[in-house]
Amino acid sequence: MSSYAPEELLACAIARLIGDAAHVAVGAASPIPASACELLRAQHGGRPRLSLMHQRKANPYTEGSRELFDLAGQGRIDVFFLGGAQIDGEANINLVGTGEYPAVAARFPGSFGSGFMYFAAKRTILFREEHSQRVLVPKVDFISAPGWSPPDVWRRGGPQALVTGKAIFAWQQEPRRFRLESVHPGHTLSDIRENTGFVFDCPANVPKTQAPFAAELAVLRGPVATKIAENYPAFAQRVWQN
């Protein structure tokens, strides 16, 4: 049995969720989604195109930091990633703070481009490693970006799935709820129930999240680790001692 880091499992799981896509964009501080994309690119001859906002060398953008949003506005971004200090059962995300805004109890960095990208990218994969009642709440204290919009409001895309350190949920537009898709090895359904603050659908038999294959691990630890170290040195050092 091969052993792997939790980050490697998550990168492989996210790569499977991305699946077939022409253009994936990755925003701030997202080394695991970036690793997932680099894994796909190494396996599929450079597809999908990856636009990494904070790429230090050979950055894909020449129109400054607005270009990502212009690309997304035009429909040129297939997959994007968002996190959340809080994520609720309607897929709303909060990147601002807890408590009664603007008098926040805990302040987080801010909404970044989420209020736009969640609408404009064709698919968004929500990703947050911490799986707790603190993060996965019944209702977010502040909506940085809503998980769904009324029919009259322009919206090209929305949530596809929510990936945490314990499980994967698929988003269902109808009914407007998450469905538990798989539980990561080492975790149990009761563990998930105990640590999830929102109501979700659950099939009778919940599969285990597919563990990384040896071939995937080899690619992650080889070319992907080298690539990721360029932009996320602390992460690469921690996971791959690279």
Added chain:
Amino acid sequence: MSLPSNETRFLASADEIAAAIADGAFVAMPPDYSLVAMEVVRALVRRNARGLRLLGVPQLGLCADLLIGAGCVTEVETSAVSLGEAGLAPRFTEAAQSGTLKVKDATCPLVHGGLQAAEKGVPFMPSRGVIGSDLARHREDWKTIQNPLSQTPDPIVLARAIEPDVALFHARWADRAGNVWIGRRRELATIAHASKVCYVTYEEMRDGDMLEDELLAPGVVSSVYVSGVAQAERGAWPLGVIDLYPIDDAHLQLYAKAARTQAGFERYLDEFVRTGRTARLRDRAAHR
């Protein structure tokens, strides 16, 4: 709004730029991965600037955390304040939680859009998205209207033009004509265009007029927008200048740790901002 056609002044130092930025000014600054005029930020702390309002284009990092911790800032308008891989911006976090700092929360494309409106001299810029967020609920300068060109219901958000008093950034080169070279960091051109005045530190003075060089010209902000320049070698440190020196990740980690408490932050200022040792330490770190 009417903006001046500038004649670039050549200033002696980053401290002279800091002296030219008035207390209470609304200052537009780039994020840590762009070209940040950190030497001016340190000079603003040294001159004890007060009441600054910072605009993050579209977000802020170390520069804002230093100025907030040093008590120079009353308000930030930004999509986020973060130290990236080094984590939360500790002085920002504490000031926002204690209520001493007003945060006008934005989202990136509406910051860009508001500045682009100012560039064009029009009152607002429409944007998709945002509807249904609490950002839209709290921003009185954003307005949702029916798309006037559509026959069917189509709400759309307008962001009021953003007109900073000062654009502040660092550049690879300046020339004797007062042009500065920022390469692909076009958000810097946008803030230079949208702001009343624009101050720039630069690494090196370049011979000749960069607008006469077809390869350089697309990366130039022309002197018509530039109010003043001053040389600051390694002026972005501990942030980077592409192809010259990388971001000093170890120093950012050191800062993030020191600034967890106000006392640690004060010690950081004494060591790296308030004393003459700054330049020496910076050079040593940058040449490592």
